[in-house]
Amino acid sequence: MAINTLIFDLDDTLLDFRGGEVQDIRALFEKxxxxxxxxxxKALxxxxxINQKLWHQYEEKTIDRTEIFEKRFPETLAALDLADQVDAQLMEEEYAFLRDHNYRMIDGAKDLLQSLSGRYTILAGTNGQEExxxxxxxxxxxxxxxxxxFTSESLGIAKPDARFFEKIFAARPKMxxxxxxxxxxxxxSDILGGQNAGIETIWVNLQKQPLPADLKPTKIVHSLNELKTLLQ
Known part of the structure; x- marks a missing residue:
């Protein structure tokens, strides 16, 4: 059967979360x-x-999502021997504002979506915060x-859990x-989650990372332009 529905991750797939994060974390530690x-x-x-470790624990369902935001700056400051000098809660609050106003995009994101619009049903499926x-x-x-x-916050479950996708399919019965x-x-999250759900996957490997032996994306692309060509 022909593909007619695309579920896109957002951060570091279409939105440049990584670029904004680097800039914002540097600014916070400078300040x-x-x-x-x-x-x-070293602080960055x-x-x-630490942040990646905590998100992975959340995806593995060993911690609650709120623990990420409660622990990442205290653990970072402790590791840097700065816990007694810097207010971790204030850093988290300021970072939340900066993160929420990071409007960077990956090169080619808008052009990609424009080229696909009207040809596919396009959904977002992200572990990010709803608002x-x-x-x-x-x-x-x-x-x-x-x-x-669709966000993990609104669905009450995160990728790679197959139930994340089951809830999307339940919300859109024609899929x-x-x-x-x-x-x-x-x-x-995305590739393992797709495998768990029994759907095809495309790994957007912009950083050209090695592929672990236990994960098998259907396709791999290294730019959004390559993805655009593949989907056309």
Whole structure:
């Protein structure tokens, strides 16, 4: 059966979350911890490692989502021996504002969606926060290209759990697994999630990462232009 429905991840697939994160985390540590140079880069890498670990634990259902936001700055500051000098809660609050107003896009995102609009049903399926993702889609003017947006917050379950996708299919009864592709950059969320749900997947590997042996995306692309060509 021909593919007629595309489920897109958002962060680092269409929206440039990583670019905004790097800029914002550097700015926060410059402001609150007065770091610069190598110390600033160490702080950025430490935060990214801890944040990624916590998100992975959330995807594995070993912690609640709220624990990510409660723990990532305290753990980062502790690892940097800055816990007694910097207010972790204030950093989280300021970062939440900066994150919510990160309107960067991956190169080619709007052109890709324009080329697919009217030819496919286009859905968003993201582990991000509902209010944040809706605002970012609105501000980047990508919202009109989506038929519906699904977030882990609204569904009550996160990728890679197959129930994330089951709830999407339940909300759109005309969708068929054989006609649906999950598209995203996250191996342990998008690709594993698609496999768990029994649908085809396209890995958007912009960073040209190695592919683990246990994950088998249907297709791999290294740019949104390549994805555009594939889907056309």
């Amino acid at each position: 609150h911890a007065k770091l610069s140079g190598q110390a600033l880069e 890498l430490t935060y990214q490692d 944040t993702q809706l605002r970012r889609l609105k501000e980047t003017r990508l919202m009109p290209y989506f038929d519906q947006v 068929q697994k054989e006609q649906t592709i999950m598209i995203g950059d996250g191996l342990n």
